[in-house]
Amino acid sequence: MEEYGFFLSFNNMQEIFRLPVNPETLEMKESGDGKSYTIVDFGEINAISYPKLTEITIESIFPAQRYPFVLVPEKGPNRLRRPFEYVELIKKWMETRRPIRFIFSGLRAGEQSRDPRESSDFAVNMAMSIENFSWKLVAGSSGDIEFSLSLKKYVFYQALPIKVDKKGQVKKEQQRPSDKKQPSTYTMKAGDNLWKIAKKVLGDGQKYTIIQKLNGIPDSQLRKLPIGKVLKMP
Missing domain, CATH: 3.10.350.10 (LysM domain)
Known part of the structure; x- marks a missing residue:
């Protein structure tokens, strides 16, 4: 039996949690940045440009109790936390101005507490910036928190050192990007x-x-x- 899990991690998986309740939908926005121009005696043309960064929107809840639809175990790194613990952790990540990692993973039964990178299948695994995080207490509940999280794909960039060899050839030293602080x-x-x-x-x-x-x-x-x-x- 297979299920799907949503994970958020920070600082190269040193801090990680699984969303305790899967969102009903996962909204992913892929769009281009083309521009239209009107040319005299010809009409409108479209200039295709590079695609924009992927945007993801997640809406779910942080439950205050173990409902039947809660997916995380009682113990382990992906255990169920108190609702405000999730809120404070996301707010802390935002304050660092560092990217997080969003993982949407297919899991076999019994894999809930494992590292999602070792799971059987991946749908999405990318570094992302937190663009917006809003949350509210649910009226009439026992402390559940509804939240909406907007993420945008993060592209690592840096100035690369350049070396010139004896033949005058310019070489760039490639460095592997990392989301580790x-x-x-x-x-x-x-x-x-x-x-x-x-x-x-x-x-x-x-x-x-x-x-x-x-x-x-x-x-x-x-x-x-x-x-x-x-x-x-x-």
């Missing part, structure tokens, strides 16, 4: 130096000077940094 501090380990740390955390060893300046490290101490030293990261 960068750490604000880094604790030095055996074998570490600022160049290695900049390469690991910032993706470019040449940025070690940024870490050096941020932590007020003089050039004379670059080779004497102790293991366990906590560095502030940009």
Whole structure:
């Protein structure tokens, strides 16, 4: 037997929950950005442009009790939370100004508490920004919260470092996008130096000077940094 599950996660799956009640419908908006022009002695023409970012709207409830239609288990990472816990978690994610990940997954019976990325089938799995979140207490209920959540597909972008080889060929260093939040501090380990740390955390060893300046490290101490030293990261 197969069912469908809706999951929201943040910071590379470090925080995740499954919607306890599946929405009756999942509205997905795919549209283009074409423009029409009128040409003298010819008429109207349409210039096709790149498609706009996918938009998703979800409407459901955060239940205050275990109704028969509640899909999440009593225990585990996808357990049923109190309604305001879901609200506060989404509000916290919005305040970080970081993308979340929306997953719409086909699940076999018994898979409710598993990582949705390991499920049998995927319909949607994409990074998204929270564009709008509205909620209200349901009158006459025992504390259920009705909510509407509007999401828009998020495209990772960044300035890529460019290197020129001996033949004058320009090469761009491709970096894999990630929705994981960068750490604000880094604790030095055996074998570490600022160049290695900049390469690991910032993706470019040449940025070690940024870490050096941020932590007020003089050039004379670059080779004497102790293991366990906590560095502030940009």
